[in-house]
Amino acid sequence: MSTVGNSANIFWHECPVGKQERQKLLNQKGCVVWITGLSGSGKSTLACSISRELHSRGNLSYVLDGDNLRHGLNKNLGFEAEDRAENIRRVGEVAKLFADAGLVCIASLISPYRKDRDACRAMLPESFIEVFMNMPLDLCEARDAKGLYKLARAGKIKGFTGLDDPYEPPLKCEIELSRRDGICPTPGAMAGKVVSYLEEKGFLETK
């Protein structure tokens, strides 16, 4: 029995499949693409577009969508300041696991506070790519795909980011996406910019 016990202990410490091995299998480097911006700025659309672009190249990615996670992992959280911070912390921790698994993890959350985003960045300082969807409030409100701005303006949602709760833009992010001459780039063009960045930084080829 003691032999089994000992060999088990040694094996545990030696556990030989790590991030490096998974990255080699996938021929890419695990990282987190963190998309932040106002509701309606196009975060989810961009996340899907990046995912499609990566898939067409043979790269494995996974989208963590703030809204979707509130139906699962974060369903026991509300929208008070403390719960919002915990929401972002959990997504950051899960994104870190996905990056450790070797995937390009695309997190898409309003994540309005700099402090919360920076805490996630601190978990993965060398493989955290912050993408700021810098779209003006009037554009986001005009889109209002989910009808949330209308509800917030009618006073039916309190603490709505951009209206009665602040959005703190990144002071320094890896990629900023915005309109040029009043024209919004297509999702494909914006995704291309992100994927090019990943390629340049060596996340997509480890050969």
Added chain:
Amino acid sequence: MSTVGNSANIFWHECPVGKQERQKLLNQKGCVVWITGLSGSGKSTLACSISRELHSRGNLSYVLDGDNLRHGLNKNLGFEAEDRAENIRRVGEVAKLFADAGLVCIASLISPYRKDRDACRAMLPESFIEVFMNMPLDLCEARDAKGLYKLARAGKIKGFTGLDDPYEPPLKCEIELSRRDGICPTPGAMAGKVVSYLEEKGFLETK
């Protein structure tokens, strides 16, 4: 602007990279291997051994270790009944995400209560493989690699599974691993049994 808004909305609903596409890329099916058993029963060792075996076959897996997650995602949870349930719920939710990403997710947690394990199973009824490390308490306590049984016997840990808190064995699990004639199979042999099961059930080849 409205065109951009519309195309963005359509794109969101059409988001074309789903579980099927990722599984095809990886040539495997996402699933959760949930290893349950007493402290010291060999769960972590088995998890690593399965991961190594899968990697050698070219399959992508990821281990969610209960102890490790308590340093990250679950670091704000204690060991009271409610926190234990929340601990398992979160691991179940994250395991579900990994399976959706196309990976073989290996979760290794004592997970002593049937109700909590069954709640995780209910999230993924067709791709949840429960593995019961059915090792006797005296063997686990004799190993005591972490020194926890000693602390519990000395009254320094309260509510320790198997001593003063119950372990509810699965009533029906996919795989049960135990000693034969008093001999404990090697981690490699036990991992082989799990991997063979995954192969038989079609999780490792989608061609």
